[in-house]
């Protein structure tokens with residue numbers, strides 16, 4: 001572990017000592033918040049949506065829901081997630097100001113929304129991770145909000161109040177100098193979304209991560225000393241989310257759920273109590289470093305709170321590669337032992353895997369497949385290495401002259417191995433990892449070694465609600481029809497599902513059917529060259545965006 005490296009490169013933004021400013025607006029404003037469409041990727045689980053009826057998008061847009069909740073309560077707010085439905089001309093015409101947010105992969109759609117808003121004569125503002133990292137991507141937007149919620153947000157709101165739709169002569173930048181403490185964050189404005197449109201619900205308990213993996217921008221964007229909400233805030237958010245519908249499962253979108261172990265140890269008993277009082281309406285999932293496996297007490301509490309999935313950035317099974325990328329926290333115990341420990345507490349591990357490290361050899365793909373076989377992990381995001389701005393990796397590659405900005409490439413990294421060999425190794429690894437037989441073997445392992453270790457949840461009114469029963473029936477019908485009868489791997493499906501249904505393991509069959517359907521279909525598209533090799537690769541997504549981008553008025 002190397003926690004002191006490059007400390008001087010981190011400009012930590014302090015928190016606002018006085019907390020939130022109670023701003024009283026002088027004017028009434030209408031704010032249209034738009035979350036831009038994102039392109040499909042492995043992690044959006046879009047092939048599962050047709051099995052799920054009302055689901056249109058992966059998770060509700062936390063950032064823009066938060067901004068919507070932070071705006072003066074007397075203002076009118078309309079929130080549109082373009083992954084669910086596009087904003088219409090009437091929406092733009094209604095608004096004084098159009099606010100948007102997003103990640104780098106949404107860059108094109110963000111700029112398109114800006115064009116449409118300007119054609120309607122509206123003031124535009126952009127915040128969120130992409131503009132905070134690369135403001136130069138957005139030269140035409142009227143107001144840029146850089147950094148997290150804080151004093152910049154207050155200045156931006158004041159500007160909206162005083163100027164309405166009136167556009168400035170040149171771009172204005174508000175940069176957060178003091179962040180709002182997380183424990184003063186409002187409850188995200190869940191009333192503006194329908195939870196049944198989402199594959200998963202999401203909440204955020206903390207922000208930041210104490211580690212410094214070479215490829216990751218989290219420590220520089222959000223700090224290394226995780227900032228926290230209170231347990232009461234989290235349970236209030238869960239209550240409010242359920243008022244907008246029960247998504248069935250909620251993902252803690254924290255950069256690292258155990259970034260502050262003491263805080264999470266204090267949170268978990270509150271989650272356990274909340275589940276007991278409410279009848280265990282939700283499964284929980286989170287993202288955490290693999291050294292979570294060394295804390296059995298924490299894992300026990302997570303099991304009691306009904307955590308069923310943990311995403312761990314394993315990245316590579318090769319120890320020398322982990323050392324080279326400064327991910328030493330994955331070496332604190334043998335990786336297979338860590339995965340088995342999580343499984344023993346009922347938690348299925350989802351793993352991030354990256355191909356293209358400097359230490360990779362022609363054998364790396366086979367080693368990854370061996371690791372998948374022996375770890376029995378069903379779901380792995382297998383991506384090509386991509387250098388993000390504001391990371392140690394970016395700076396190193398820039399100094400070595402190894403950044404390549406050709407958008408026709410699958411990655412901006414000049415690998416040490418020949419480019420074509422690396423891309424081919426990625427394609428072979430992902431397609432073999434998701435061959436139906438291989439994937440279903442791993443799911444079968446989870447059904448016997450992981451799922452039975454979960455807490456026995458009661459048949460409460462919340463779990464047996466009419467809405468839940470209808471959703472379960474619809475899912476089962478779709479899985480049986482689209483996978484069990486029409487699917488090109490139906491024999492594999494029935495080998496697992498037949499005996500499981502006889503044992504009445506209906507929830508497990510639904511989970512395997514839905515997740516497996518996406519993984520298998522996505523990998524088959526990768527094999528045909530129809531999907532990009534990196535979450536950040538733009539090439540195919542640009543084509544798709546061009547085909548689907550709504551036309552400005």
Ligand code: SF4
Pocket residue numbers: 209210211212213216217218219255256289313
């Ligand atoms: S990859 Fe994960 S563990 Fe590493 S710095 Fe980023 S958030 Fe932290």
